[in-house]
Each structure stands twice: as structure tokens, then as C-alpha cells.
Amino acid sequence: MLGQRASTLLRRSPVWVAVVLLYVVAAIVSPAMLKPAQMLNILQVTAFLGLVATGQTLALLTGGIDLSVAGVVTMTNIIATSVMLGQDSRILPAVLCCLVAGAVVGIVNGILIAVLRVAPIIATLAMNSILFGAALVFTGGAPHGAAAGAFNVIGQGSAFGLPASAICWIVITLGVAFAMRRTTFGRWVYAVGANETAARLMGVPTRSVLVAAYALSATLAVLGGLLITAYVGNPSLGIGNQFLLTSVVAVVVGGTALTGGIGSVTATIAGALFVTELTSFTNVAQVSTGAQYVIQGVLIALSVVAYRMIGSRGTA
Amino acid sequence: MMLDAVQEEATGTSVADRLVAPNALELVGIKKSFGVVRALKGVSFACRPGEVHVLMGENGAGKSTLMRIIAGVWRPDAGVIRVRGAEVAIIGPRQSQDLGIAMVYQDTRLVPDLDVAQNIWLGREPGGAVLVDRAAMDRGAQAILDRLGIATLPLTARIRDLSVAERQIVEIARALTTDPSVLILDEPTSALDAAEIQHLFVIVRQLRAAGTAVIFISHRLPEVFAIADRITVLKDGEVVGTVDRDKVDHEQLVAMMVGREMALAYPPRATAPGAARLVVEDLSSDGRFEGVRFAARAGEVLGLGGIQGNGQSDVVRALFGLAPWTGRVMLDSTAVRLGTPARAIRAGIVYVPAERQKEGLFLPHSIRENTSLPHLRDWAGLGLIPAARERDVTRAAIERFATKTPSGEQSVASLSGGNQQKVVLGRWTVGDPKVFIFEDPTRGVDVATKLEIYRRIRTLAEAGAAVILVSSDLLELIGLSDRILVFSRGRVVNEVGGAEATEEGIVGSAVDAGTTALAGGGIKADGDAARATPATAPRRGGHAMVARYASAALLAALVLALGLATSRVSSFFLSPGNLSNIASQVAPLALVALGQFFVILLGGIDLSVGPLISLVTAIVSYTATGESLGGVVLAVVASLAAGLLTGALNAALVVRLRIPDLIATLSSYSIVFGLALIVRPSPGGLVGDRFLDIFSANVGPVPAAAIVVVVLFLLAELLLVRGRLGQRLYGVGSNAEAAHVVGIGTRAVRALAYVVCAICAAGAGLLIAARIGSGDPQAGASFTLASVTAVVVGGVSVFGGRGTAIGVLLGAIAVGVMQNALNLMHVSAYFQYVWTGGLTLIAVAGYSLRLSRRRAL
Incomplete structure (x- = not known):
């Protein structure tokens, strides 16, 4: 029974197999990967990407994409540190500011895409540029401020032997996964992604669903941004850049289709783990940053092709 | 079986023909499947030079598939194609054209952003290796249009500014640029009015006289008898038979198309319809329909018919909230606010669109998810979906329609057309809707499923719902409806009882109404008039270059203005x-x-x-x-x-x-x-x-x-x-x-x-x-x-x-x-x-x- 379940899981989400296999290979090449500290570190660091990628999953499930997550993470980092200024008493206003700003960005994205019918890639790419520019203008290129000590606990501390950031990530992501699978809203997101016209004819408020999906995507990016800010403790203008690519890689590796309506949030957990494992492994193996980008690019194309092959074998 | 005998006869004739003169085109044993659906099961068919060969059959009989194979768009799984007696392999559209085959598609295949001359010559432009010879294109296009008797179409008009009938002309003109020996016309009259149809027939007869083999696809009997030399009937991917026009009458042809069992198999009509459930008064929508009024009663199937695209489909789509309208709608004697699909569904109106895959299904998702989607808000608001209820409802829906599937978790993409339609029907028979609207409910499903769907629709009516049926298949409309409203140019022009209705009667009253409306002028819907009459000159070319560069000129002006403004602020701006x-x-x-x-x-x-x-x-x-x-x-x-x-x-x-x-x-x-x-x-x-x-x-x-x-x-x-x-x-x-x-x-x-x-x-x-x-x-x-x-x-x-x-x-x-x-x-x-x-x-x-x-x- 249990074995059967496991095999179904593997067939349905081969990405988990990939996560384990990659770890085994990494451990063979570099036994240091097997140290508990290293494993915990991977979990801790995956949390940031994991949250951002969870949001990205929603955008891809609607058949779109959200390239503004990079700008949202940077924006969050700058707002959080400049409002907190290192004082514990200002944590709450800082977090609220970030969440409001993120929601506004997401809603604007959603309106551009759902109401004004701007192609998602162009809308969010432009939004990304606006956010990055705003961060530059606001800080004058030299950001000041710092995260508060108490706040940094969620990025650096641990609970029950696990990194606090990983716990935040898993709890939030499982919540989102549950909502996507078991609630009306989640079904609507899948329906709009698979066939927007049909969804409208079933009485689904398609525009609101799109706006909500992009708002959630931005909000999750804010949460990811808050976690990484707590981890780093400082403002940094370049902090979000990495997420533009890695968030898409994690989602695509997790098997969510770009055409919309197919995929899952839980598979993205594995996708995020895989990407972080790979980065960690390539760092240990002293692969250059350039080569890491090359690997990432190849990985995107490969996973799209691989999932298509699995899919066509499944239905044939 | 009987079918085999007829088919043998058909092949027999074509063999005899070949002894006399080579057929312009001959197909032997063509097979084609799409996944599990066998669209063509070994079709043999031949067309002589200088004849108009009509190909008939219901929707989904395989006509279009066969023609696309000839045109090189799809490749057959098996079978032989001979052109002028020589066996050929058609591997692409280009090659089909080189063999002298030209095809005119029903839903025209034109490039909306290119103009008339460019479309006529697309892919075959005269000129050098790099540049095309626009003067030669214009000359050639004009010559063909003159020959077709359409001298007035401006060659620089963009296709997207043309009416449907004009597009059809452009498509025919394009087919003629290759001087084809075989011309395929795929339901060319579906968008044309009576006068335009007559004109098309003149062109077709000209081509026949010049020795072209014309394959004419249609399922309108009056037309078929007016133009055909021979008729081949296709049904469920097989040839029922080929006959000379002179040796066959309407009834025989209908029997061939529909099959004897089918013709008898419509469920009995309603005996005594109940109270009016849906009452529509003065329903109008700009350019779509005007002053439509009807009442759909409990227990009855109300058919909306006429020539396709005359507003019957627009009316039901508008009722469902897919187009704006004015007028009054009452459900069970209370006025209701409609306007969006969500409101219509909540009010108890169900609409099953014709384009099942495009508008009705989520192919990658399971039957369960497809079934429950429109009901989720009722069950759970935005929140938690009751999983057990969802499973039960799905199981019941599958059982109700005997959908062939291992489980409700099967993805809809893996089902056949008929079973997909059963999923749609199962979805909408959850709960107790007041009004069912079906549009072409049996498009692309096999005969057995068709019969079952007819029975189901009748059952829904008997259970007390009002059913509205919009069908482009007139036989289906007549067979299933208790009353039929005939539409022409956005208005209801006639009402006939289902039992008394005939195809000719419906088409006739639609066409008559159309022509009197034209002659009388005033009655015709304004929107239609605007669509049919030539638009203003600039939009239709003449100043094509102005249209092309209008936005660029605007942008240039903006850049200049920006430059001027900047030069006011900084004198350095304009320095070399x-x-x-x-x-x-x-x-x-x-x-x-x-x-x-x-x-x-x-x-x-x-x-x-x-x-x-x-x-x-x-x-x-x-x-x-x-x-x-x-x-x-x-x-x-x-x-x-x-x-x-x-x-x-x-x-x-x-x-x-x-x-x-x-x-x-x-x-x-x-x-x-x-x-x-x-x-x-x-x-x-x-x-x-x-x-x-x-x-x-x-x-x-x-x-x-x-x-x-x-x-x-x-x-x-x-x-x-x-x-x-x-x-x-x-x-x-x-x-x-x-x-x-x-x-x-x-x-x-x-x-x-x-x-x-x-x-x-x-x-x-x-x-x-x-x-x-x-x-x-x-x-x-x-x-x-x-x-x-x-x-x-x-x-x-x-x-x-x-x-x-x-x-x-x-x-x-x-x-x-x-x-x-x-x-x-x-x-x-x-x-x-x-x-x-x-x-x-x-x-x-x-x-x-x-x-x-x-x-x-």
C-alpha cells in the first residue's frame, strides 16, 4: 500500500526522484554534502526561493508568467531595511508596508494582464524594471538601513532542529497547495489556465481570478523577500536579481506547464530544492558562476522537453 | 452488409470511368485517424474533368478531413491518391498545388493584415528572387476578379476590412491563380445570401465548362440539386454511395445521408407542453439581432433555425451573458437580471456551446474537475470543496450518461468526442436548471451517441425544463424540435411546427425573408447593413500608405515635440x-x-x-x-x-x-x-x-x-x-x-x-x-x-x-x-x-x- 503510493508519487512527480538522485550524486562527488549542517543549510536557503517559486507557480498555472518577482524581492528588502532601521519596534510597520506594496504591485500586474490584455511577459518585465529603478532612485544607489535583530531570527534561527526559514516556507507553501487543490479559488485558477473562455462560460470570474493570482504571486515574493532580508540582515540592490531566473527554473523543473492549467505547488517545493541543491553542489565543486547560469539554462529547456515526453507516454 | 454493397458499387463505377478517360482525381481506400477517433475508414472517391461533384454528409462525416488530405494539409494513414491516372504522394500544401489542386476553405484561410492582391498571390507572388512585382500582382489579380465578375473590389483593401462574402471571393480568386485542374470548394455558400450564391454558381459552371473538376461540399439539398452532376454521400467516415443527380430525388438522398434507422430514431415529440418558463420580449443587440420575442415552455424543445449566422446563435449567447442586449427576459414569470454567464447559471440557464473543446471543456483536467466546476460556488463559496459530494456527483453524472471511462479521475483529453460531450451534459444535469440551451449538441459525435443525446435532450424536456436547440444541421433541428423559429438577418421571420417542417421550407422562408428585407430596405438590421456595405474609402485601401504610416507619423510628431520642449529647457540639446x-x-x-x-x-x-x-x-x-x-x-x-x-x-x-x-x-x-x-x-x-x-x-x-x-x-x-x-x-x-x-x-x-x-x-x-x-x-x-x-x-x-x-x-x-x-x-x-x-x-x-x-x- 505504502509502496504503491510512493511509486504513484514518483510517476506523478519525477522531480522528487531527481531531487534524491542529484543529492546522491552530489554526495558521491563531495561527501561534505552528507553533513547534517549542509543539509540544514540547503533547507534554510531553499526557503527564499521556495516562497518566490510558489508564487511563480500560480502565475504559470494561469498560463502567464511573473518576471516582476525579482523586483518585488529587491523592493521588499529595501523597504523592510529602511523602515526597520535595525529596531525591533518597527518590525510590524515594516512588514505591513512590504505586504501592502507587494499587493499593489500584484494587483497592477493583474489589471494590466486581465483587463488591459497586456501580454504577461511584457507587463511583468516592465514592472520588474520599474521596481528596480524605483529601488535605485529611492536609495540613490547606496542603500542604508538594516533589519532588526528580532526579525533576523526567522531567517537565521531554528526551531525543532529545523531552520526557521524552512518552517515558514513549508507551512505557507503547504497552505497554498491546499488552497489550490481543495478550494473553489484554486480550481478556478486551474480552470482559467487550462481554458479561459470555457472558464468564463462556467461562470468563473476570470478577470478577478487573474488579478488575485498575480496579487498572490507578488505577495509570496514579498514573503520570500522578507525571509532573505532576515537571513542577510542588510539592504542590497542586487538581492532580487537571482530570482528572476531561478523562480522560473524551479517551477518548470517541478513540471508546471507554461501553457497553463497543469502543474502543482507541491512539485514546485521539489523544484526549488533541486535548484538549490544544484547551486550548492556546483559551489562545492567550484563551478564558476558563468557555468552555473549555463547549466540553469540547459535545465529549463531539458525539463520542458522531459515533461512533455513523460506526458505523451502517459496518455498514449 | 448493405453498406458494403453500396460501396462496392461506387468503386465499380469509378473503375469503369477510368477506362474511358482518366479521372482528374481519384482516391482509393483513404484512412485517417486522430487518436482514437477514426475519421476516415477507407474512403474511395473519384472526380472527372469538367464535372461538378458534390460531396455530402453531416457534420463529422469526414468531408473536411478528406479534403484536407487532398489539399496536403494532413497526410492519410493509408490509401492511394491518383491525379490524372498517375499515383502521387501528397506530402504538403505546396505539392498539392503543384499537382493542380486548389482548395477554398469554408472558414477562409486569408491573412487579415495583407491586402486583396497580396492574399491572392500569397506564396506565389510574381517577381524576382527578392522583390515581388506589385504591378504584375495587381494586373493578374484584377484579371481574375474581372473573370469572376467582381471588378469593384479594391486590390489594396485589407482583408480584415472586407465582408465575409468578399473574403470568399478573394479565396476563390486565389485558388484560380494556379489555373487548377481540380478545385475544391468547402461549403462555400454557408456565408452567402441567395444572390451571392447564384453568382457563385455562374462561376462554378464557367469553370466546369473550361474542363475543371469541381468538388463542391455542401449539405443543403436545394443547392446540391442546382449545381451537381454527380453526388457522393459520406457518412461516419465511409462512402455510402455515388449517384448521378438525375437518378436520385430528395428522399433518397436524405435516406443515404442519415441512414434508415436514424431517420426513424428521433424521440417522440412533446404531447402537451406546460407553462412558459423562459419568456423573451423585444430582445435586441446592435448588429446581431433585433426585436426577437419568443416563449420556451416547460416540456418542449424549441428550435432556432435558418441559414447559419443569421442571429440564432447570437440570441442564445447573448441570453447567457456573452454579448450585450436590450429587452426583457422572464424566467417562470419573474423578470431576471442576466448579463454574465455566472448570473445566467445562477438563474437556472444552461448553455452548451457548439465548440465543445474550445468553450466547454478543460482538456488536461479530470472528468471530476470538469463536472464540478460551475457548481463549486454553490457548494462551497470560495472555500473548501466538499470532496465526497464532488465524487458522488461525478459518479452519478458518469452513470447517468453511461460515459465510457475507467474512473472520474480520467483526463477529458483522453476521451472520444462523444464521451466528451457526455461529460458536458453530465456537468449541466447536476441540480435542476430551468432552461437548457444546446448549440449543435451532436457535432463530431458518432451515430450511437447522437441517438442517445437526442433521447437525453427529450428526457430533460419531459422532466419539465424548457429546451432551446440551435442547430446548423436542419435534419436534426426538424427531427428534435416541437416548434422551430426561423431566423433571417437577426429577426424571427417564421414559426413552424416541428412535425410539419421541411428543410426546404426553413431555408426557403429564411431566404425569402432575406430578399424581401433587402428589397424593402427598412426592416434590415442596421449592424448587418454596416457590415455588408463597403466601408469608408481610406479603410479599404486607396490610401494604403497613409494607413500604414499613420501611427509612425504620430510618433514622429511626438518625438519632435519632445525635442522642441527639451531644446527650450537646454540650449545644448540641438547642438551638433x-x-x-x-x-x-x-x-x-x-x-x-x-x-x-x-x-x-x-x-x-x-x-x-x-x-x-x-x-x-x-x-x-x-x-x-x-x-x-x-x-x-x-x-x-x-x-x-x-x-x-x-x-x-x-x-x-x-x-x-x-x-x-x-x-x-x-x-x-x-x-x-x-x-x-x-x-x-x-x-x-x-x-x-x-x-x-x-x-x-x-x-x-x-x-x-x-x-x-x-x-x-x-x-x-x-x-x-x-x-x-x-x-x-x-x-x-x-x-x-x-x-x-x-x-x-x-x-x-x-x-x-x-x-x-x-x-x-x-x-x-x-x-x-x-x-x-x-x-x-x-x-x-x-x-x-x-x-x-x-x-x-x-x-x-x-x-x-x-x-x-x-x-x-x-x-x-x-x-x-x-x-x-x-x-x-x-x-x-x-x-x-x-x-x-x-x-x-x-x-x-x-x-x-x-x-x-x-x-x-
């Missing part, structure tokens, strides 16, 4: 030094935007241009360091090679591996950026003076690079307007399917666009390297978005098919001038990111708003 500076800044941006333009014109996007520019600066910073010319040549060659390879990679990912462009170029973005980092991990290196001298050279005060770029743009514009390449780019971008059926290699065109784009980006990289004088892995970072900005500001549609090179050049200049102006006003350079983003959003959103306004008109 600054203008030359702007020119050298704009040159690389314009060049990469030109490349991006080709990709966007095809509806794609290339994100990898930015990193490619960085990579090129890195390459140059190693190869062109010295003073030797050899180093410069090496740098240029290596850079262009990098461009070529990147372009080839993108083309391979998008065209060969069919990865969506966005994710494919995101992948190459990462790869190329990685390579740039490998070559040059941090900014550095010194580009030699020789390289700088060449790439930063000036001609007088003007940067040579800027001149070259402008020349490239002018060349590109010439190719787009008059070049073979331009026709292909606009054709593929505007309607890839249309381009494919005339034999254009759409994949090759797409691949070429990506390669050209990357080479343009590499060229831009050389200019950037000369400007910064070193290698920098971030040098191109901002160009990915900036190139898209320039293109969309230049008025190019991101959906493909529309835009001009001149517009893109102006877009790049606008971005450059703006940047320069802000610099002169001492605005922080950091703002650049903000306004490029903002400008892009404004340009794209503005464009789509303009487009939706146009659509609304």
Missing part, C-alpha cells in the same frame, strides 16, 4: 555635438530593436538579446585588443558567429523542440549570460583603437554606425512592403495557418526571424563594445527590455502581424531622445529603468485598448 551623441546612442538600440521586431512580428519574443550583447563585448575585448586589422576582423567574425549560434539555438528550441518562445529564450538568456560571465567574469579588457576607429567612425558630424543602421531599416521596410520576405513575415505573423495552407514554410520563416534577431543583437554588441571600450558581462542587461520598448512604442502589435520597420526606428529614436533629454535635465540615470518600464506598459496597454475599441465598433 549632442545630436551626434544621440545618434550614436540610438544606433545600437535601434539595431537590436530591428531584430526583436522580426520576432515580435511573428508573435514571439526574444529575451536573449541582452546577454548576447554582453557576450559580444566580452568577445571583442579579447580579440580586438591590438592595432591590427586582423584582430578587428576576427572580433567581427567571432561576434557574428556567436550571434548566429545563439539564433540557431533559439530557432532549434522554439521551432524544432516546440518550446514556447518565452521559456525557450529565457533558457538561452541564462546560457548566453553564463557564457558571457565565463568569458569575462567582471568588466575589463581594453578594446584596441583600430576597432574603435572603425566602429566609432563619423561621416562629417554623423556617426557612420547610425547611417548604416538607418540604411538597414530602409532596406527592411522595403523588404516588408515589396519583398517576398515581407509577405511571408506578415503572412505567418498574422495567420500562420493561412500561410501554411498556401505552402509557406512557416517553421523556416520563424527560424529565420530568430537568427536575424540574434545577428542584429550581435551587431549592436559590436557598437556597444566600441562605445564602452571594454568587455562587460552586464553591458547588454538593459537591452532586453529596451528593445521590446522600442518595438512596442513603434506601434508593433505584440500579437504579431502588424507593424512597420519605420515605426520601430522611430520608437528607438523616441527612447534615445527621451534618455538624452532627461540627462540634460539632470534627472538621475536611475530613472531610466522606471520610465522604460512605464513607457512599455503605456505603449502596449494603449495598443490593446485601441484594438478592443476597434473590435467593439
